[in-house]
Amino acid sequence: MYQTIYIDIVFLTNFLMDYMLLRLVGRFLHLGGSRFRCLASAALGAGFSCLLLYMPVRIVFPVAVLIHGSCAFFMAAFAFRLKRGCLLAKTILAMYLTAFVVGGIYQALETEGTMTGRTFLLFLAGTYGSLYTLTCVAETFRLCRKNIYPVTLIYQGKKQQSYGFFDTGNLLMDPVSRQPVSIVKPELLEKVLSRELVKKLMYIKEKPEELESTELAGLRPHFLSCRTAGGKEGLLLGVILTELTIQTPGRVVHVGKPVLAITFEPSALGEEYEILLNSRLLN
Numbered sequence: 001m002y003q004t005i006y007i008d009i010v011f012l013t014n015f016l017m018d019y020m021l022l023r024l025v026g027r028f029l030h031l032g033g034s035r036f037r038c039l040a041s042a043a044l045g046a047g048f049s050c051l052l053l054y055m056p057v058r059i060v061f062p063v064a065v066l067i068h069g070s071c072a073f074f075m076a077a078f079a080f081r082l083k084r085g086c087l088l089a090k091t092i093l094a095m096y097l098t099a100f101v102v103g104g105i106y107q108a109l110e111t112e113g114t115m116t117g118r119t120f121l122l123f124l125a126g127t128y129g130s131l132y133t134l135t136c137v138a139e140t141f142r143l144c145r146k147n148i149y150p151v152t153l154i155y156q157g158k159k160q161q162s163y164g165f166f167d168t169g170n171l172l173m174d175p176v177s178r179q180p181v182s183i184v185k186p187e188l189l190e191k192v193l194s195r196e197l198v199k200k201l202m203y204i205k206e207k208p209e210e211l212e213s214t215e216l217a218g219l220r221p222h223f224l225s226c227r228t229a230g231g232k233e234g235l236l237l238g239v240i241l242t243e244l245t246i247q248t249p250g251r252v253v254h255v256g257k258p259v260l261a262i263t264f265e266p267s268a269l270g271e272e273y274e275i276l277l278n279s280r281l282l283n
Contacts, residue, residue, distance in 0.1 A: 015046035025094045031080040041079035154243040160192040164275035174259040180278035184260040188274040236261035
């Protein structure tokens with residue numbers, strides 16, 4: 001008994017499924033793979049699935065596991081620029097678990113005989129949307145338990161979302177505007193301003209004349225004196241943006257003309273957030 005298989009349908013089905021899996025796993029594990037690399041990896045996985053159909057002999061189970069594991073290894077390594085290690089193993093495991101859940105739903109629909117082209121696309125959209133939303137909700141609850149909240153920086157109409165840590169020990173005040181001061185990573189400012197502007201701010205100590213620059217005038221750059229946890233005195237460069245919003249479980253806090261001090265020390269902030277929120281902002 002022969003069965004007709006359309007190789008283009010097999011490729012497209014596997015390509016869309018693999019791309020969805022990669023995007024979901026990347027979101028869940030905060031891997032940050034680009035769309036292009038995920039598309040290329042999905043195409044690699046789909047091509048590999050098509051190639052298996054032309055194998056002249058039936059593959060035994062242990063060999064099949066090894067072959068599929070190798071494919072998953074290359075897909076994860078390329079999509080998320082991962083090398084050998086614990087994170088790569090965790091990524092491959094997450095891919096298999098997600099594939100097991102999604103594949104189970106797909107198999108159930110296919111068994112019922114209701115899987116058409118339109119149904120398949122609706123299945124992909126619904127599954128991706130549901131799992132993505134579930135991942136976002138779970139991530140928000142996890143971060144809120146650590147006093148980490150979604151924040152949005154706004155400057156001259158441009159918005160950039162990130163996460164901020166509510167630090168009860170941050171009591172820094174701006175002597176000029178009398179406003180609470182939050183600490184921000186320069187990498188985040190680059191996304192809402194520009195890399196060139198942030199570079200100018202980085203070297204403003206060596207070139208104080210830049211304080212009078214018309215390009216920086218809207219940010220109103222000025223120096224703030226501060227004391228670190230170790231008791232050391234220092235200076236931080238402060239800038240003023242248009243608005244800062246903080247999404248807490250109970251309300252959205254809008255801070256007009258927020259003062260942000262730039263830290264150029266990588267160890268000053270954690271990996272899960274890019275802003276150290278002032279304790280007075282949520283009181």
